[in-house]
Structures are given as structure tokens and as C-alpha cells.
Amino acid sequence: MRTTLFGPLVRGGPRVDVGVRWAVLTLSVSFACARGKTATDYSAEMDRDRLVVSLRAPNGEVSGAGGLGGAVQLETSKARTLDRMITYIADHYVDSISRSDVYQLAIEGLIARIDDPYTAYVEKSSYHALTTLASGSYSGIGAGVESHNGLIQIVTPTPGGPAARVGLQGGDRIVEIDGQSTWNWSATRAASALRGNPGTVVRIKALQKATTEPVSISLKRGYVEVSSITQWTMLDSTMGYVRLRVVSQNAARDLMRRIDVLRDRGMRALILDLRDNPGGISSQARRIAELFLDSGLVIVEQRFRQPVRPHLEISERRQRWPDMPIVVLIDQGTASAAEAIVGALQDHDRAVLIGQRTFGKGVTYGLYPLPDGAAMRITTSRWYTPTGRSVGRVSGAQLSRNGGPPFVDAPRLFREPRTVYRSDGGRPLDPGPGILPDIVLGQVESADGVIDVRETRSLNYHKDTVLELASDLLSRAGSPAALIALLSER
Numbered sequence: 001m002r003t004t005l006f007g008p009l010v011r012g013g014p015r016v017d018v019g020v021r022w023a024v025l026t027l028s029v030s031f032a033c034a035r036g037k038t039a040t041d042y043s044a045e046m047d048r049d050r051l052v053v054s055l056r057a058p059n060g061e062v063s064g065a066g067g068l069g070g071a072v073q074l075e076t077s078k079a080r081t082l083d084r085m086i087t088y089i090a091d092h093y094v095d096s097i098s099r100s101d102v103y104q105l106a107i108e109g110l111i112a113r114i115d116d117p118y119t120a121y122v123e124k125s126s127y128h129a130l131t132t133l134a135s136g137s138y139s140g141i142g143a144g145v146e147s148h149n150g151l152i153q154i155v156t157p158t159p160g161g162p163a164a165r166v167g168l169q170g171g172d173r174i175v176e177i178d179g180q181s182t183w184n185w186s187a188t189r190a191a192s193a194l195r196g197n198p199g200t201v202v203r204i205k206a207l208q209k210a211t212t213e214p215v216s217i218s219l220k221r222g223y224v225e226v227s228s229i230t231q232w233t234m235l236d237s238t239m240g241y242v243r244l245r246v247v248s249q250n251a252a253r254d255l256m257r258r259i260d261v262l263r264d265r266g267m268r269a270l271i272l273d274l275r276d277n278p279g280g281i282s283s284q285a286r287r288i289a290e291l292f293l294d295s296g297l298v299i300v301e302q303r304f305r306q307p308v309r310p311h312l313e314i315s316e317r318r319q320r321w322p323d324m325p326i327v328v329l330i331d332q333g334t335a336s337a338a339e340a341i342v343g344a345l346q347d348h349d350r351a352v353l354i355g356q357r358t359f360g361k362g363v364t365y366g367l368y369p370l371p372d373g374a375a376m377r378i379t380t381s382r383w384y385t386p387t388g389r390s391v392g393r394v395s396g397a398q399l400s401r402n403g404g405p406p407f408v409d410a411p412r413l414f415r416e417p418r419t420v421y422r423s424d425g426g427r428p429l430d431p432g433p434g435i436l437p438d439i440v441l442g443q444v445e446s447a448d449g450v451i452d453v454r455e456t457r458s459l460n461y462h463k464d465t466v467l468e469l470a471s472d473l474l475s476r477a478g479s480p481a482a483l484i485a486l487l488s489e490r
Contacts, residue, residue, distance in 0.1 A: 082106070111186060116379050117147045118187075118365050124373035126192035140195035141202065142224040143168060144278045146361075147187040148393075151175075155278050155333055155359065159230065159245075162219045168206060170276060170333040175214050176205035188377065196221045231273070232258040239474055240267035241467070244288075247280030247337040252287035256320065259291075263321065269474035270321075271467065273329045275355060279336025282364055289344045290315045292326065292351070298386040299344045302364060311381075325483040326351040327470040330437055335359035342435050343385035349425040349484050353437035354470055360434035362392025387421045391432040425484060438487055441466060 086106065090099040107121050142161020143154045152174045157164040174182055177193045194202055200221050205214035228251035231243040240262035244255060259270065279285070282300075289299045293315045302311040328342055328351045339358045345351040362383055368376045384390050421429040430436035477483035 112184065118361075118363055118377065118379045120186040120188040120377045122188045122367070122375040122377050123192055126188055126195065127367075127369075127373065127375045138195060139198045139221050139223050140191075141168075141219045141221060143194070145174065145187050145190050145194070147185060147190070150184045152182045152185055152187070152190045155335060157276070158224050161224050162222055166217055166219060167208075168217070169209065170331075171209065173207040174204050175207055178203055194221075198222050228254050229258055232262065234262060234265055234267060235271070235467075235471060237266055238268040239271065239471060240265075240269070241271045241273065243273040243275075244277055244338075246277060247284045247288070247341075249281060249284065251280065251284045252291065255288060256291055259321070263324075268324065269477070270324055270326045271329065271470045271474070272326055272351070274334050274338045274342060275329050275331040276333035277335070277338040278333065279338045279340075279361065282337050282340070285337035285340045286313045289341050290317050291320050292345060293319050293348055294322075295319075297344075297348055300340045301384040301386070301388070302381040303384065304381045323479060325474055325477045325480045327474055327483070328353050329355050329466055329470065330358050330435065331356040332359055334435075336361040336363075339391055339435055340383060340385075343389065343391060346429065346435065346438070347386040347389075347423055349423045349427065350480060352439065352473060352483055352487060353435065354439045354466060354473075355437050355441055357436050357440070358391070358434040360391055360393045360432065362390055362433075385435075387423070387429060388419075389421050389429065389432055391434050393433045427484075427487070439469070441469075 086099065086102045089102050090097060111119065111121055141163045142158035143163035144157075145152050146155050147153075154163065154168055154170055154172045154174065157168055157170065174190065176182060177190065180193075182190055194204075196202065198221055201218055202221060203216065203218050205216050207214050228244060228246055228248045229242065230245040231241065233241055235241050240259070242255065242258055242262070244251065259267075262270075286299050293299065295315055295318050297315045299313045299315055302313070304311070326345070328345060330338075330342055330353055334342065334355075335358065339361065342351075342353055342358065346353055363379045364381045364383060365377050365379045368378060370376060382390060382392055419431065421431055423429055473483060473486055477486055
């Protein structure tokens, strides 16, 4: 991770683009560029407020020395203060605590103060699993987890996995793992604790639906295959069904191939099941949406930290099956990249959504490797549907920094509260959080619009009923436009 700072170091001297890595542990300063060219080696010495630098660039060696600017002095002072505090605690605190443990506490405190459930320190043991999860297999309990308001909750159990076999469901809250309370744990810490060698046992306590006390559960870890398509079949002579389980690598290609096969078998209408789909790779979400949208239509908008201009993901291909009406099934387990897909289809009147309000994870993040083999997962942007709806939720500290009250949903921060959103055809759209389906089944909301996942899940509506309703709608619609028109009859 490189931060570009300041320069020139010497008045009238060469402008040096400085990349400073404050590895808080060592207070090392590294320099990356000289005269705009990448340095191959460097040395740096700090003497009070003076910085002496030697860089070996492709065109030779460049040296420079000068007083640090105000911003550099401030960062240097704070870094030195932090390092001195860590030394004092490690050397003098009444209870024995190692310097390594103090650094770990500093890391955890930094992440906690940011108060973003998706920004986290990813330990070395779970970094590899996190980078391969979307494209291969892993050993664990087979359940995605997220951290919200200090609680670890299950998002999407993998069908047939260890968690699903013992009856764990999305919205269940894990309050203890192997005897340790999970209060204020990050999602990555919980996921790391739940993973392990196949055949080993992890013991948890979970608050499940319809229970008021935690239940002790032992789970035997096992290999969990991450497959994008888990079911695909013809329901009758003209209606097909595909379940997209996760937006993993090659998900768009796999989905396209399955639909093409079903079209060859006579499919003229599609039920696309995205229930319990936790999302995945954002580029695959764009390609999936492209299969169903005309060229030139906006799929998603990403907004980064100012002053970077918003980035629009736009469909670059003609949709593959323009005459095929589509119903998409969604629920509280539909999250992240999967929400981006359904948001685009709803905004452009390309599909009818049936089910429950989605999870509400409207952010993208990047993974930044650290020297010790761990990594930082950092939220880098928020995404919006083509009409400008922000479906994500924002935690208290983030909103307080922007002048808002704590625990207010993201849409209330980033738009006028009276904004009315409409689809391409003029239908009013719910502003969020999450994506509200066109036909809602088993939905429970509180008076202020905040959804309790466990309460919603406890309704446990019958999935066969959902399929029956979707099939009925598609049987009466000969085209995508006719399907949307049926909504006015309800």
C-alpha cells in the first residue's frame, strides 16, 4: 500500500514523490519514486525534523535532504508517540503483556474505531482462505458470517454443509466460539475461528429463531465446495429454473451455458433463484446483469472517497435473450454482488422480484497485503443502483463523522429524504436499505424501517409457494413487458 506525499524535499531541488509506509511497529519510511521513475533501492535516515534520503533510480542515484513539512512532522510526531505508548505499556503495565500483544490491541482498536463491519484486519491464517473462497473450496462449517452492531450473525448456510445439517439458518447469531465470546469480533476473525482442518470439531453457542437462550452446538468441519450453479432444470415444457448460489469466478459463463441448454429444451420463461446468495465477485455481477440488459444501460454506480468521480458500470453487450420474461427470487440472504444484479434488473424493469427484502450490503472492498502475511480488508466504495438508490447500511460512528445520528441507514445520509425513485417504466421503487421485491412474502419491518433478520427469518415461508407464485406469473406473461404489466393487477 503506497501513499503519495508532499515534495519537493529541498527548495529548488528535484521533486520527489514519496511513498511512506508507516509500519507503526518500526516507524520505517520508504521512498518509491525519484523524478517520477520507480526507485530500485533506497536508504533513509531521520534526524529530528530532517530527512536524508538516498534513492537508486534507473538513471542513477539521487540524494536529498531537507526539513520535513508540517504534515510529515505531524505524522512523525504521532507515530513516535504511539510507539512510545506501546513501549510504556509493554514495559510498565501492572499485568504482564507482551509488545506483540500490545500491537495486536492497537490494531484491533483502530479497526473498532473505524466502526465499519466490512473493514477488518485479516489474519494470515484466514487471508488465503478469503482470497480463494469465491473460486474453490475450503474447510469449515459452510456458513457465511457478518458482524453487525457487535454481533456475529450467519448470512447464508451452504446447503448440505455442516451448519445446514445441524439446523443453523441465516440470521442466527453466534455468541461464542470454542469458549470465547464473539462480542465485537470482526467477521474475518469469526470466519477464521470457524474454519479449520476437515474432521476437527468447533463448538459454538448460537441464538436461533424462537429461542431466548443460546444453544450449544458442536460442528465437525468439512470441505465446502463453492459452486456457482447448484440447480437447473425445466419445471414444465416452457419454464426453466436456475439457482445461482454464489457470484463466483466464471459464474456468468456458467449461468449463460445453463440457460442456453434450457432454451434448447424449449424454455421460454426463467425463474432465477438468488435466495441465500451472499454475492461474490463484482465483475461477475456486471457480466451476469449484461446477459439480461441492453447495451448502454447502467448496471451499477460506484462512489469513492471524494474528489474521485463516480464510476459507472455500463452494459457493453446486447442482451442475450430479450424476449424471455424473468422472475428473480430473493430473500434476506441475498447480499452484495447479488443485490447489484437484482437492483439493476428491477430499475430497468427487466424482471419481477419475489420474496423478501435483501440483506443490504452496498459496499465494495479491497484486500491490501501486509508485511507479516496478513492483510487489510478496506471498504473502498459504496455502490448504487442505476436510479441512484443506496441499498447499504452504515454503522453509527461512520454517520456521526458525517453529522448524522447513529445507526441510521445509508440512504438517509447520501440523498434527500424525500427523493422518489422510479424504474425506467415509471414504477415507484423503495429507497432501501436492501432491495425490496415487487411482490413481498413473509416480510416483517419495524416502525422505523430497520429489519431484524432473525424476526424475518422466523416466518420461514414455504419455498414451494414462492415457486408456485412465480410460475403462475410467468405462465400469464408472454414477454418481459407483459410480466411487468401484471404487477399493476395485484
